[in-house]
Amino acid sequence: MIVTFTINGEERSATVAGWESLLTVLRDNLGLAGSKNACEQGECGSCSVIVDGANLCSCLVMVGDCEGTTITTVEGIAHGSVLHPIQQAILDEGGVQCGFCTPGFVITAAHLFAANPNPDEEAMREAFSGNICRCTGYGALLRAFDRLAGDGT
Amino acid sequence: MTVGTKERVAAGIGENAPRPDGVAKLSGNFAYGSDLWIDGMLWGATLRSPYAHARLVELDITPAVVMSGVRAVLTQDDVPGRPTFGQVEPDQPVLCDGVARYWGEPVAIVAADDQETARAAVEAIIVEWEPLPPVTDPDQARAAGETYRDMVIRRGDADAAGSVVIEGEYETAIQDQAPLGPEAGLAIPDGSGGVDLHVTSQWIHIDHAQIIASLGMEPDDVRCHPVGIGGAFGAREDISLHIHVAMLALRTGRPVRIVYDRTESFAGHVKRHPARMRYRHEADDEGRLVKVTVDMVLDGGAYAHTSHAVLANASFFTVGPYKCDNVFVDAAVSRTNNPPAGAMRGFGAVQVCFAYESQMDRLAEVLGLHPLEVRRRNALGPGDPLATSGQIVEGSLPTLRVIDELESIPMPDAAIPDDPRRLPGGTGLTTPKDAVVRGVGFALGLKNLAFSEAFDDFSEVLLILTPAGLEIHTAAIEVGQGLVTICEQIARTVLGIEAVAWLSADTSQIGSAGSTSASRQTQMTGGAVYEAAVGLRDKILQQFGGDELTNDGVYDRGELVATLDAVTADGPIEQWVRYRHPPTEEPDEFGQGNPHAGFVVAAHRAVVDVDPELGLVRVVQIDTAQDVGKALNPQAIVGQLEGGIAQGVGFAIMEELIVEDGVILNPTFTDYLIPTLLDMPDVGSRLIEEPAHWGPFGAKGIGESPTISSTPAVVAAIRAATGRPLNRVPVRPQDIAGV
Amino acid sequence: MDFLAAGDLSTALDARAEHPEAELLAGGTDLMVEVNLSYHRPAGVIAVRSCEELLEWEGRRIGAAVTWARLEDGPHRALAQLARTIGSPQIRAAGTLGGNVATASPAGDGLPWIAAIDAEIEVASQRRGTRIIAWDEFFVGVKETTLAPDEIITAILLPEHMPVSQEFAKVGVRNVMVIAMVNCVVARGEDGFRVALGSVAPVPIRAYRAEEMINAETSISDAALTEFARIVSDEVRPISDHRSTEAYRRHASGVLARRLVERCLAA
Structure with a gap:
């Protein structure tokens, strides 16, 4: 089947099997490899994308169900070559190590701060509880998000 | 040109320079390994053994070969060169040699036009097994002489005796590195018989040596390229799919890509060695160590990998950062049908640290000393002989300072928090505030820097x-x-x-x-x-x-x-x-000599809240004082300390690969649990700068220290809260609840 | 057929009747794991997450495709509590109560709540119309239900009299995003306490003996609670597996049930 959706502001189509995951189609059909394939069972958040306003694990989204949706991936967060304030804060605080979880954190942060510009620490910890980071121990990420919450960005 | 004001260069050492990537x-x-893509490439897939030990009775690849879109199906007969690999001892077949010796052992490999076809072809291969009884007990294997290495340390007087005797048996389970990026790679034939390999790795030259041997090719014919790695922690120090993907590319003449899924990844890389350790500490009335006697067995699993060096580390660091003149160690790493073990952050020093720090706590308790006081009294420093090998500690080793600095970090608010997300059980809402008991624990850890035992490093x-x-x-x-x-x-x-x-x-x-x-x-x-x-x-x-x-x-x-x-x-x-680095020596037959290039020490303090009735734990705060030599990039160091602590917390209370009859029962992120943000404590860090005797600006490597002593600190804190002995990590709810 | 995104129930039911081999897709949080890790390839898929009828949540009827994210903010306390423990925020934005019921995992966190309040499962088919099934006739084994191949779960129906208080708790070794070793709901209504547990039997169960015992007490003493917990531990039928042991699950069942009774009493 052919699925058509809007990804990062651009209309895209792909010929797919309906049961394929959105993640697979993003990575293998559309050349958007920024969303990561770490666990493929919704337990790590590395493949997080925003679909019609919801932050979802794209590995668990069946692509057949995406017709007509609007999708934001990590590739759509920066403004050209200028990092989004979320990305800049993570970079400044040292929140990137291996970077495999990073796209998922960027997406979850974008989703969180759009809905709630000033979350408290516990709310932030819970909001990011579906994003596993194996390298940083989350400290630098939390400091970046604290800074963003403080800025009201 | 006029004379300018010469300013110190920006983003030099000591600054938090940003990452270039x-x-x-x-x-x-x-671009990570799993992102690599080249037009016209084929997709590879792997048939694996469903048994930990079984004889291959029949392997018929014909149904896969004849499938449309399948370009190659290869087995052990197709390995062009040396049929085995291994970085120390080449004992692992590239593909099953007729007997599978661990669960998930690769048996056949396929290249096809797309991933679906490759996987379908793997399914189509006819394979019949005769299951054999798996060897799963490392003690039994050791008794039968099935070991990769045996180590003996004899230092001092065997008749020395202390007035205080502490005996204990400790066990550590299997921890997985669980890097988020899967094993992945792309092999591209170069058109003149050679191949370019882009495979996730921690050391492309050691891969290269093994790959050319098994491909039967000259060094110049194979080029291993670095590729983006989604974490490693030891999991990428050994060969996984490297030779397979190269074989498929060379056979088909086309680029081939293999990406493991999460379950394959759990099967496809080495683990932290599980260990059983029997300890006897003897001390004088002041708490000074007189003699330490240890017998331990590590489970190396089905193939050697780096077991030799892991056992050496476990043996040499068996006493920790403490002085002791009489040390007797018998250690072995066994060959079993459990998952192959190898490198993981801490590399042998993690297992023994749990044991020796548990012993030090019990010694403190018997003598009525503060846990840090007994450690102070025994602290190893520059000029002292390492308790095991007798090697004199050169350069810096600020054991006493890490203790002092650790104590200077403020403790968390003594009040038990109100928010359930801060309590044991978290959002599961299991635990009322009044069911919580707080505990504090301490641990120190010692690690060698770089490679030891005369390795040309x-x-x-x-x-x-x-x-x-x-x-x-x-x-x-x-x-x-x-x-x-x-x-x-x-x-x-x-x-x-x-x-x-x-x-x-x-x-x-x-x-x-x-x-x-x-x-x-x-x-x-x-x-x-x-x-x-x-x-x-x-x-x-x-x-x-x-x-x-x-x-x-x-x-x-x-x-x-x-x-x-x-x-x-x-x-x-x-x-x-x-x-x-400065040369190191092979130790003698009694483990004596100068096997190490240098040492690094760290201390951790854990504060935990425990629900003793349900056996649930919320780690409140972990503080660490770390010997860093010189902080080249403080932010990056803190990132290593916090990340290492997360893995230490994981090993203390949740991370375990559960293996039954050699089969991993939880090879997914649903059941192999890694700490989330709601499990991670606040971390306080102190960096101690006493320059190393070699290396840039006196810096020391600190990648492993944070995982070594954070685990025993957490367990000590749970013991302090509950009074339970807790001689095994990870600590499970039933261990704390006593059911 | 490859994939059908049904916009309303009748479209979905027609497709279900015509393609009995096709699988239903709601949030995808169970089915896609099978696709990704077990290489399961559905012969066809009928997606129901956009069916209007399944998204409605009014009064006693909770549409089957209502997501955990919505339930988290809902009025039913224990349901909101349990919804918050399911997977991650990403999972809760996709996963549904109906999906939890359909999958019928022994560890399904929504199931003890359904058992505790004596909810019913509303199902529909093109041929036979709507059928309402008591929860204890719906769940019959590990991932096994009495849903017919041409049926779709349309709603969870709540009883006329909802409990006065209801509390949920779940034990796992991680503080969030974890499969339950034991999960438990205690509801307190006019007729006394009802105690339901998950992960301790092939299906969600009620601790009827324990209920009977505690409901016979005129004033609930510490000793009565201890005895109550003992009976709960005795009544559950857990197994040992890679997530926990039988002994621990029995123990934790009693502890949780007792604590939840205390929470209901304090409410």
């Missing part, structure tokens, strides 16, 4: 100064730890030049940088960059008659005598270095 990683544009770096700036060429692997950043910082500081770029080299372009493991790259490749930069700087200063190099150019007594453009006017200036 940060923007690409944040934008989703950084070196790193090669080539620096090239061009009009555009400095290029660092190296095969050292960045796994996320920030080596790229600190090498650039070192070069900037030495050369005074800001424009520095890290350029990864493949195996044909430069010699080995050694493994990104053993806490070694900051000192080894960082050391190589330092030495090469000094050489380059001195060469330039001599040539242009200056006394200082800066971003502007060469100065002589404050006067600019040559701009950088002028310096490179005749072409790029190069400096190559092969950097070695």
